[in-house]
Amino acid sequence: NAGVMQNPRHLVxxxxxxxxxxxxxxxxxxxxxxxxQLPEEGLKFMVYLQKENIIDESGMPKExxxxxxxxxGPSILRIQQVVRGDSAAYFCASSPDIGGGLSExxxxxxxxxxxxx
Amino acid sequence: AQKITQTQPGMxxxxxxxxxxxxxxxxxxxxxxxxxxxxxxxxxxxFLIYQGSYDQQNATEGRYSLNFQKARKSANLVISASQxxxxxxxxxxxxxxxxxxxxxxxxxxxxxRA
Numbered sequence: 001n002a003g004v005m006q007n008p009r010h011l012v013x014x015x016x017x018x019x020x021x022x023x024x025x026x027x028x029x030x031x032x033x034x035x036x037q038l039p040e041e042g043l044k045f046m047v048y049l050q051k052e053n054i055i056d057e058s059g060m061p062k063e064x065x066x067x068x069x070x071x072x073g074p075s076i077l078r079i080q081q082v083v084r085g086d087s088a089a090y091f092c093a094s095s096p097d098i099g100g101g102l103s104e105x106x107x108x109x110x111x112x113x114x115x116x117x
Numbered sequence: 118a119q120k121i122t123q124t125q126p127g128m129x130x131x132x133x134x135x136x137x138x139x140x141x142x143x144x145x146x147x148x149x150x151x152x153x154x155x156x157x158x159x160x161x162x163x164f165l166i167y168q169g170s171y172d173q174q175n176a177t178e179g180r181y182s183l184n185f186q187k188a189r190k191s192a193n194l195v196i197s198a199s200q201x202x203x204x205x206x207x208x209x210x211x212x213x214x215x216x217x218x219x220x221x222x223x224x225x226x227x228x229x230r231a
Contacts, residue, residue, distance in 0.1 A: 045219065055217075095217075103167055
């Protein structure tokens with residue numbers, strides 16, 4: 001999983017503030033996925049992006065959450081007006097091309113731990 | 118319905134012994150892929166091993182092997198010769214057909230004792 005970078009690693013916000021989580025995929029990877037891990041649970045899919053396109057955001061809450069993957073720069077997951085229930089670990093993963101088939105592995109970054117006070 | 122089920126919340130294993138982590142899955146798609154990831158206490162997710170639904174042989178990667186029983190829809194991870202560094206949470210995940218989403222189980226915590 002070397003190469004997927006996420007920052008910050010830890011983020012503390014007060015209720016009502018905005019949280020911005022950044023993800024730089026592995027070199028050569030054009031597909032980015034965001035997952036959320038609540039305490040003591042497995043990861044849950046949120047959104048899948050390619051450069052400048054949101055492909056699937058079916059796992060993302062309809063309000064307050066948004067994601068982008070611009071032509072230049074990292075992918076951003078933005079959470080507006082955070083609430084305590086948003087406290088979780090947010091993982092970004094990348095893959096080169098889903099044309100690689102079922103075996104196309106998603107490589108994960110180290111995650112951002114968001115704590116909402 | 119839960120797509121991935123990991124029934125063992127926690128396990129203890131003696132150093133140098135083997136441990137088997139259970140994973141059962143639910144899908145109606147004949148094409149799917151199964152993945153195991155390790156999450157140590159530092160929190161990152163590390164890819165361990167992959168098994169495709171059409172693979173004839175069980176996957177192996179070093180000390181990791183997958184006991185794939187298609188008819189029973191199980192894909193158990195076997196860690197041989199356990200080391201202290203194997204202490205971590207282990208997640209089973211599945212990708213179905215041409216979908217890109219990974220569905221994860223709840224995980225199993227493994228603690229290796231010296």
